[in-house]
Amino acid sequence: MSVPAAELVGVSKRFGPVLANDGIDLAVARGEVHAVVGENGAGKSTLMSILYGLHRPDSGHVLRAGERIRLRSPADGIRHGLGMVHQRFRLFPGLTVAENIVIGAEPVARGRVDQETAHRAVADLSAKYGLRADPAAQVGGLPVGVRQRVEILRALYRQAEVLILDEPTAVLTPAEAGRLFEVLRTVAATGVAILLVTHKLTEVLAASDRVTVLRQGRVTGRFATADTSADELVHAMIGRSLAAPEPRRRSKPDGDPALAVRDLTVHDADGVPRLSGVSFAVRPGEIVGIAGVAGSGQRELLDTVTGLRSPGRTGQVLLDGAPVVQGRDPRVAYVPEDRHGRATAPEMSLAENLLMGEQHRLATRFGLPRKTVRARAEQLTERFAISAASVDVPITALSGGNAQKAVLARELTRQSRVIVVEEPTQGVDVGVRERVHALLVAARDQGGAILLQSSELSELRELSDRVLVLFEGRLVAEFDADATEERLGQAMTGVLP
């Protein structure tokens, strides 16, 4: 093999007590798609950030085309031909798509940013790679899928020679993900080295040339994709194999619907219909999945069902036959998608995050005894295997997977019959995912009526007893759990079966 496009040599990085990277060597060649996998907190993002110049390693160094380079900031990384698509979006909500893409390398004419040239360049790029995005649109109002495309376009615009993508498909539909991998192939073919971080092993197997597995900050496996299997990768990632998926136990829903939605129509603030005439029911003991490309009305549906948002609504949402309470209906357990913005208060302690919703129940005449609050939190941490230094640490100090388990712990112990779950395993590793799925199934088996929204079709199919498909605000199809991903995908894109 010739000189690698980029190489990390003996890289170590410590965050307080956590050794995030521990003497990692990793090389990526020109024209190669190199996958990096590992559990939550294995150190993938840290390693990629070091390569890009966002973090500085405690020891070790970076070679670029065989030369040792000094990276003090991303500006240095960019100068050395590195580009990165971040796990958490790093876009400017108030700027246009074009501005977001060209920033840092703006075309300038007579002292001003040359918007025309910028728009044209973005449109060209967008057409060339089939990544649709309107250059003039403000990023703040765009669906997550489009934002992801903007992130990718930015890296492409900068003509990065080493392209790092940290979980780029977490928020994409399967079709979008598929297209992204085609793009990556095209780009790689031009000699660009690509590093791809993902939790989805199918993607790894389908799209990469080689795989490096990280575990607790160390490399535990290097494979040529052609010579490996999902099982082998999982073993390297978590040190054991996944339990064989239990044969699906059909649920036996019984009784009256716990959640009934009748002829629901929702308009947004500008009067545009977001949901039109949606009706369905969820009975105790079943999981009903909601599928749809981003922006098909899922957000409005779930916000209405939970009572959180209601302007411009007609139709009925009934919980056990009674209308949903506006604000937040306490009879609904709800696991939101936005972990940092909605599901938690990042700076509050784990205990106080676990308390939300239960504060009135735990209160005595003299207020909220701290002891009770902490005792309950400790009990939940134990029962749901949440790993944290103590229940008093701020919840930001937990890894993504553990924060997610905390949210689930809180919501699943509310003893609500209706449980609304959004993207329950987004960005969590296979081990946690397995555990989350088990928890949801257990909740169903105890008589929970679960409404599940996920952009991951495999997850929907694995968990749901029925899948409803939303397209442009309408329910266009209903499948049972045996539907193929292909048919689901067709329904989601409006190509009715």
Added chain:
Amino acid sequence: MTRSLNEPRVLDLARRAALSAAVPAIGGALALTTLVMLAVGVNPADAYPALIRGAVADGNLEYTIAAFVPTLGMALAFALPLRAGEFNLGGDGQMAAGGIAAAALALAVPLPPVLAVVLPLLVAALAGGLVAALAAPLSTRLRVPAIVGTLLISAPAVSLASYLVRFPLAEQGSGIAQTPVLPDAAHLPALGGSGYVTLGLPLVVALTGIWLYADGRTVLGYEMRARGHNPEFARYGGVHVDRLAGYALAGGGAFAGLVGGLIVLGPPYRFVDGALTAPGYTFTAVAAVLLAASRPLAVPVAVALLTVLQVGGQGMEREAGVPSQLTQIVQGLIIVIVAVLATVRRRAAE
């Protein structure tokens, strides 16, 4: 794995953390101040003892306490809404409204002894709370942030109080705009020789204790903090966030109004135009709360520190002839240094 820290150790850690910030901050500020003194030819050996004497010796302690009480009250007026994420910068207006309401009631309605103190104070708190609560719908419905709303409402409230004391409630034949002296029954009982330490001290201290308890150990306190940290989280959790904003602002305003009432019912037992706002309690309190950096327990300590500096500064001016502006310089430096140390420490911890 869950490892629980036991309670006393947590407290101990907290105490040490608070101290570790205060000590270098005050040390740094003192060093800088000493440099400033030397640079302008003031002898620190004269100035510092004069500062301390001016604050605590020779019966001056009473005046320090007399300034501590309203400043602590105003600190609560700022800190309480701040915990819920709302900036209350309108303390002056709320205080003036409270003061004038208390004076008006005490002058207009002859009340029996105990009631003559209690009712005006309640009315003062009510008036202050109402003025502050005006900013709540502005913030929750019209998206005018409370920091602007309270500031804009404050000035007209001060003007209104000033108008009332200048015309309808004015004492005839007096050279300044002031109300007549309130009836004896409405005078706050004094606790010391000079009459400047009144029942206001135990009252405000007790209220501070209640606030600390409510903040840390009640549902309302929890929900306010949740709103302050992440309003969307609180809303998602079923907290009525808009209503809570109203409560928080009204609560803060009630504290400010109460302070106004306490000042008016204390010596010289009347509403004197400008006397409530001139000492700058509101601003000192804001500085103290920010100095305490979201550690509620540190609020009274920060208030005490700034009060001692301000009152002591006047003693220093009297005795050592050092302009009291020097203590403003010291306060400014302490605040900046504490702010810097807070982040340096946070980053060191990470």
Added chain:
Amino acid sequence: ACGGGETGAAPAAPEKSIILITPNPVGSNSFLQLGVKGAEAAAKELGASFKLYESKDPTSIAQNVDAAVRAKPTVIVGISFSFDDVFNTVPKQHPDQQFLQVDSCAKEQAANLACVSFKEHEAAYLAGVEAGLLTKSGQIGVVAALDTPFVHRWIEPFFAGATSVRADVTGTPLYVGGANPFSDPARAKSQAQTLTGRGADIVAAAASAGNQGVFEAAASSGAKAFGVDINQCGQSAGNVIDNVLKHVDVAESAAIKEIAAGKTGGVKIYGLAEGGVGVNALDAEVASSGCTVAASPDVIAKVKQVRDDIVAGKITVADPLQG
């Protein structure tokens, strides 16, 4: 213990001392500066030591009075009505300590409290006479710091003096107000410009640190101004007609000396008759005062005549404070 047997000017008298307490920082407040000047002059003549305590707010006034009482000086001097409340009580609690209040008098005056006050309105009336004679537009104004009852002693008598010599004169008062009424010259200047913009050609200043702003406004619009308390004509050469003088220093120093000599208590009111208030036009050295009134001998003559009439009781100037 300087009470006990009065020793008067006995040679073995203990060291005398004077403490002066102001209600606000002295700064460039001309009135307070005069107070300091008077106390210093008395101290010099008596060979006494002198200390100045500047207060910041009402609480610190009381605090300063207490600190002064502890120092046991020969006399404690407090300036202005801001001391009315404190001097109602403190002198009674310390009967051996002598007090002097300048410019006002506590309601319940103790025997050990002497008071000196002034009839500013008489001087303001004289200034009004000058304004009435000198205005061309017939519109005059006053810019004052705040609308307090006391400040009206400079306003209504000023307008009354003007109308006494020219019936069609109209007067408008404006108040600086705002966040810092006593130290906002920019706002005071805007106020004065508002007046001149509406046709006023004479503006009297009673705006403390804002006075300089009033003079600047007059200068830039070709109008004329009046100063207050001391001769402020030099602060804006050629733009200031005259000043409403209050000889606080003279009255205060005389009172201090009397107290030091054992003549304690009582009230002294200084008006035109006593020479405690006045205008520069009455001065022998008016020519060198820098005031523009010096160029109008007829105005000076009229002012002197009105002064004589007031002293003789032929004219009474209404005191706005007396309702």
Added chain:
Amino acid sequence: MNIFELSFLSGVLTATAPVLLAALGGLICQVAGVFNIALEGQLLWGAFTAVVVSDVTGSAWTGVAGAIAATVLFSGMLSAASVGLRADPIVVAVGLNLLALGLTGFLMRRIFGSGGTYSSPELAGLPTLAELGLDVPVLGPQSPLVPLALALVVAAAWWLGRTRSGLRVRAVGQHREAAEAAGLRVGAYRHGVVLVAGALCGLAGAQLALGNVTLFSEGMSAGRGWIAVVAVMLSGVLPYRLLLACLLFGFAEAVGFRLQGARLPQQAADAAPYVITLFALVLAAVAARRRPKEAS
């Protein structure tokens, strides 16, 4: 009373200029994500240093330059503490406002020998445009800094909206991490805007102390810096809206003066600018709420 009198408009402009200059500084900081509430202190410091330098050198323009330099230095404390050391800018600003008040009071006594007001015939003020031969209505009686302030509004709008560095400053303010990841030097831009705001506050102070009047008096900023902060918050970080907000305030103040002349109590005049601003705010907010609903 005729509010369209030229002298009235001129007065409004004079009163607005220092607030506008300081507010522009606050605005660019806000755009870059630094909440700068140290405007009051910097305005006061600018006024003081303008007077000191002008008094010493006998040249008003040197005074302006001195005020800019000195206030940039002063704002260096804000940028070092809150940008460099990442301390909370609000807390630092509260400290700096107090420091400015103390320092000016203290130094004034040292340099001029007494507190209160300093003015002197030797103290050179800024010339008016009329004196410079540009005797046009409204602007004639103003110092050259007043048209400069208006020009700076246009310049700021152009800079932020059109230029590369303006775009980057906006980006830095919207999302710190994103800006870092895009390779922008966040710290450098933030240091930059805080220092430029210092320069603008220096100008504002010079205009207040050498343009509006020719003197220094303790605490003469008299809340103008806070009004500037309010204007920034009302502007939605748009320079032209900022100009509008500042003018509205100056206008309301001038109307208040006139109402006083019409025998309205002083307190009503004091309250007028705040009440009018509140009304304008409420009306604007209500209108903004109604608009989308009408569309449906």
